[in-house]
Amino acid sequence: MNKQHARSKMKMIILTVLAIFVIAILMAGLLFRQAFPAAPRFKDLPVSGDSTVSTDSGLIRGAHQDGVYRYLGVPYAHANKRFMDAEPIKPWKGVFTANAYGPTSPQGSMLGMSAATDTKGTSNDCQNLNVWTPKVSKQNDLPVMVWLHGGGFSTGSANERSYDGANLSRSHNVVVVSVNHRLNVFGHLDLSSYGEEYRDSGNVGLTDIIMALQWIKANIGAFGGDPNNVTLFGQSGGGAKALALMTSPQAKGLFNKAIVESGATETMGVSFATQEQSQSLTKHLLDQLGIDTNHIGDLQNVSVDKLQEASTQALQETANEYHIPAPLGGGYQMEWGPVVDGDVLPSNPVTDDAFAEAGKNVTLLIGSNLNEWTGMSAPTTVPDGTDRQALAAALQEAYPDKRGLKASHVDTLIRLPMLKIMSHKADQHGASVYSYVFTHSSGVAGSYHGSEIPYVFDNVSGKLADHISQAWVSFAKTGRPSADGLPQWKPYTRENGATMILDDHSKLVHHHDRELMRLLSPNYSY
Incomplete structure (x- = not known):
């Protein structure tokens, strides 16, 4: 393959990815408006x-x-x-x-x-x-x-x-x-x-x-x-x-x-x-x-x-x-x-050993969605040579309630940086950090990028919207996220890995996806 042909092929691949991404954005907006x-x-x-x-x-x-x-x-x-x-x-x-x-x-x-x-x-x-x-x-x-x-x-x-x-x-x-x-x-x-x-x-x-x-x-x-x-x-x-x-x-x-x-x-x-x-x-x-x-x-x-x-x-x-x-x-x-x-x-x-000094006394609530873009346009690539049996076990351990969930639909693009930020912020030993993963499925795209927004703004009725909007406001009032019916939400540390799974049946877990993230991104360090 000559260089000109290779460049042309690469350009076509990039344009295809971008086109899929645009379609995904439109799909996400359509799903939001329908739901x-x-x-x-x-x-x-x-x-x-x-x-x-x-x-x-x-x-x-x-x-x-x-x-x-x-x-x-x-x-x-x-x-x-x-x-x-x-x-x-x-x-x-x-x-x-x-x-x-x-x-x-x-x-x-x-x-x-x-x-x-x-x-x-x-x-x-x-x-x-x-x-x-x-x-x-x-x-x-x-x-x-x-x-x-x-x-x-x-x-x-x-x-x-x-x-x-x-x-x-x-x-x-x-x-x-x-x-x-x-x-x-x-x-x-x-x-x-x-x-x-x-x-x-x-x-x-x-x-x-x-x-x-x-x-x-x-x-x-x-x-x-x-x-x-x-x-x-x-x-x-x-x-x-x-x-x-x-x-x-x-x-x-x-x-x-x-x-x-x-x-x-x-x-x-x-x-x-x-x-x-x-x-x-x-x-x-x-x-x-x-x-x-x-x-x-x-x-x-x-x-x-x-x-x-x-x-x-x-x-x-x-x-x-x-x-x-x-x-x-x-x-x-x-x-x-x-x-x-x-x-x-x-x-x-994120600094080499902690978090930016100006944010030391700012209490942080941070998290991401289970699928983000993976269900529509950007599936996670499973590394070659991955032990598939171990991957299946790690997936089951991380999300036992998500039947049919594929490892390729578990987001790492945003989840891993979130882990890095919250871990370095916790290392600072300043204000507390609280962690969550939003896993509620909103149609065919799962818990896609932005699907938590209507729950945060209380713009949809139901128990989950009550829990999330109340937890966000509780955090704003007191610095501690809590809601009637939610488990006690403990601060995140590297040692406890405390994370709230936000779904129809929310629960506090500890290091729930550590092994899954290791298998999907073995070279990532946080």
């Missing part, structure tokens, strides 16, 4: 006179509907220029009407696929948040749960229907906040070599969230929330954002607990891009756009489509240069994300 009633999408809700609250920025009026006050599209900062830190909100006169979702970040490419071309409703100036609260009171005693959306650091928004916080807020007496912030090239293009104004450019997607947390600290009391009891929670990329914020000294003291749902791979959550990789990515992007280093300001005027197209090419070139392994399939792939710059992020979340 769970969608939360309503609000636009221009009728405002309520008794909803007016006073903040540092000015008066805000929202809507009061079905026992919940909603404040949508509340600005917490402004980013008037690309790639620079956002600026604090200037107080407004009169009353800000917060009854419709605000703009979101332009959407970027993932896994080499083209970015969305529809930029309607998007803006670099997308620093706004949504609040759901059961009461408006100066008695600010309610726990605050801040949702960070998924989509890696490239796509998604806080305005998605499945993230509506009304049921969680109303049913469990908690303030729910979701945050929009910059993503992809707008949030993580490292231009720090080209001027002091770009010092944080590789991490402005994170500094946006930090500014949102500062706004919450200063103002959430007006919505009935306790500014000293703030919990981050997020799924997939949202979980990775929580890990990055646990690593940042700039976010220290703005929250004291974090929940990470399926929120890490080896290169997105365990670690992040080095400054060398990031600056190489910037060079490739500038080359794609034909912009020399003396005209960096020209980036302010490049169209969103051209920026995203150049980004897709630059990400692939950088991945090839540094041999960054693709998360799914073979070959190399780089995704947008935070930069370990020594300032916003002084280190990776």
Whole structure:
């Protein structure tokens, strides 16, 4: 086989994998919509006179509907220029009407696929948040749960229907906040070599969230929330954002607990891009756009489509240069994300001997789903030479209630990084770590990536939703996850391996899948 033919064949394989991945995402969304009633999408809700609250920025009026006050599209900062830190909100006169979702970040490419071309409703100036609260009171005693959306650091928004916080807020007496912030090239293009104004450019997607947390600290009391009891929670990329914020000294003291749902791979959550990789990515992007280093300001005027197209090419070139392994399939792939710059992020979340120092006193609830992508597009590869009898025994020991479960459908892509994170966090001997695996089957795809979300938000009825939403809120209130009918949830350590299996019949297990993970990934160390 000649080299040109080999390259062509490899390209076809990669494109096939990506196509399957796209289909899997669509399938997951379809399954979600079929299985769970969608939360309503609000636009221009009728405002309520008794909803007016006073903040540092000015008066805000929202809507009061079905026992919940909603404040949508509340600005917490402004980013008037690309790639620079956002600026604090200037107080407004009169009353800000917060009854419709605000703009979101332009959407970027993932896994080499083209970015969305529809930029309607998007803006670099997308620093706004949504609040759901059961009461408006100066008695600010309610726990605050801040949702960070998924989509890696490239796509998604806080305005998605499945993230509506009304049921969680109303049913469990908690303030729910979701945050929009910059993503992809707008949030993580490292231009720090080209001027002091770009010092944080590789991490402005994170500094946006930090500014949102500062706004919450200063103002959430007006919505009935306790500014000293703030919990981050997020799924997939949202979980990775929580890990990055646990690593940042700039976010220290703005929250004291974090929940990470399926929120890490080896290169997105365990670690992040080095400054060398990031600056190489910037060079490739500038080359794609034909912009020399003396005209960096020209980036302010490049169209969103051209920026995203150049980004897709630059990400692939950088991945090839540094041999960054693709998360799914073979070959190399780089995704947008935070930069370990020594300032916003002084280190990776997982350090050689423990966890990032800034997160030592942050209590962590962390876990993943049994199948993630394996039931649809990315089955786990069983290593050649594996003792099949031993594998069958390990599978039975790990998940005795899952009849017909195949080893190839047990996720390792996310489960192993989760184990590494929780083990290193436990090694730190700081705040406690609690571990879970969500195993409830949601249709043909099993417990797929994101299938726990409607249970967390209490957007589906049933015992499991009661257990999970109550446990998440209990963790937010007290730092200990618990729910009526759940076994006592003990903290995870390397020695006990304590993990809650979340299913119709939940149970606490110890090192339940240690042998299974060893057989499926014999060279992985955590």
